[in-house]
Amino acid sequence: xxxxxxxxxxxxxxxxxxxxxxxxxxxxxxxxxxxxxxxxxxxxxxxxxxxxxxxxxxxxxxxxxxxxxxxxxxxxxxxxxxxxxxxxxxxxxxxxxxxxxxxxxxxxxxxxxxxxxxxxxxxxxxxxxx
Numbered sequence: 001x002x003x004x005x006x007x008x009x010x011x012x013x014x015x016x017x018x019x020x021x022x023x024x025x026x027x028x029x030x031x032x033x034x035x036x037x038x039x040x041x042x043x044x045x046x047x048x049x050x051x052x053x054x055x056x057x058x059x060x061x062x063x064x065x066x067x068x069x070x071x072x073x074x075x076x077x078x079x080x081x082x083x084x085x086x087x088x089x090x091x092x093x094x095x096x097x098x099x100x101x102x103x104x105x106x107x108x109x110x111x112x113x114x115x116x117x118x119x120x121x122x123x124x125x126x127x128x129x130x
Contacts, residue, residue: 021105061123
């Protein structure tokens with residue numbers, strides 16, 4: 001079976017961050033979509049600081065992938081919602097630790113609120129297994 005491929009066409013502007021414009025999933029791949037991962041710790045606590053929530057969210061992303069026998073290579077699309085401006089230097093340090101080179105497609109949106117008032121970030125994953 002073919003592999004998942006990630007590209008950014010040369011006839012359009014380069015991505016403004018560490019993501020790919022196109023992620024192609026081969027026919028016959030299995031699709032896994034997660035609920036939005038949030039910054040809770042194992043006790044269900046939500047830190048008040050955005051960067052602490054981001055750190056916990058990345059920990060939870062790794063755990064949800066592991067629970068399905070997947071890795072970052074399986075992630076094809078990421079949707080990120082935040083209620084305040086993201087510290088991109090901090091975020092990218094965790095992003096680059098998770099995705100060394102195979103960046104998935106990504107959407108980022110700043111919104112006024114998430115499902116609970118204390119939440120400041122939520123990250124949803126679309127994954128494929130070939």
